[in-house]
Amino acid sequence: MRIGVYPGTFDPITLGHLDIIKRGARLVDRLVIGVTTNPAKSPMFDLDERVAMVEQAISDIAGASVVTFDALLMDFAAEQGASVILRGLRAVADFEYEYQMAGMNQQLNDEIETVFLMADVSLQPIASRLVKEIARYGGPIDKFVTPEVATRVAAKVAGEGRR
Structure with missing residues (x-):
């Protein structure tokens, strides 16, 4: 069984993420979406909220599941039995970071391959x-996220305004 891991903070999950998940799920027998913390980022949503959004968004994708992790990616991937890590690329700047x-990661575990998928052209600008920035300024985000995520983001932004 070929297992892949698609890691990220997913704060929030976007249509770009979903594109990579759907396409990546066709390449492996089981795709683990690893929702992680990132000390360099201050997320809008806590870990449980992000997991709930990802679980809802992937509910119709066969072979996909969600697991949280707070460890080195290569350790997490090995724990999952993964042979592949999926990464999405939008632009040259993404490639430089992802290449490094x-x-x-290869130095840490050369048994696990990294596979890059280019984002669909129509979804490349989505980050x-x-x-979150568009939502905080009252702009429409429905072209970038699922309706459920748009509702959650709007509620979170409204809550931020009350502080």
């Missing part, structure tokens, strides 16, 4: 960071 990360 893939090289470091969670930009979705």
Whole structure:
């Protein structure tokens, strides 16, 4: 059985993430979406909220599941029995970062391959960071996330305004 891991913070999960998940799920028998913490980021949503959004968004994708982790990616991937790590690329800047990360990961565990998937052209500009920024300024985000995620983001932004 070929197992893949698609890691990220998913704060929030976007249509770009879903594109990579759907396409990646066709490449492996089981796809683990690893929702992680990232000390370098201050997320809008806590870990449980992000997991709930991802679980809802992937509910119709056969072979996909969600697992949280707070460890080195290569350790997490090995624990899951993965032979593949999936990463999405949107632009050249993504490639430079991901290329360096893939090289470091290979040094940690050369039994696990990194596979890059290009984002669908129509979804390339979407970034969670930009979705949150647009929402905070009252802009529409329905072209970038599922309706359920848009509702959650709107509620979170409204809650931030009350502080």
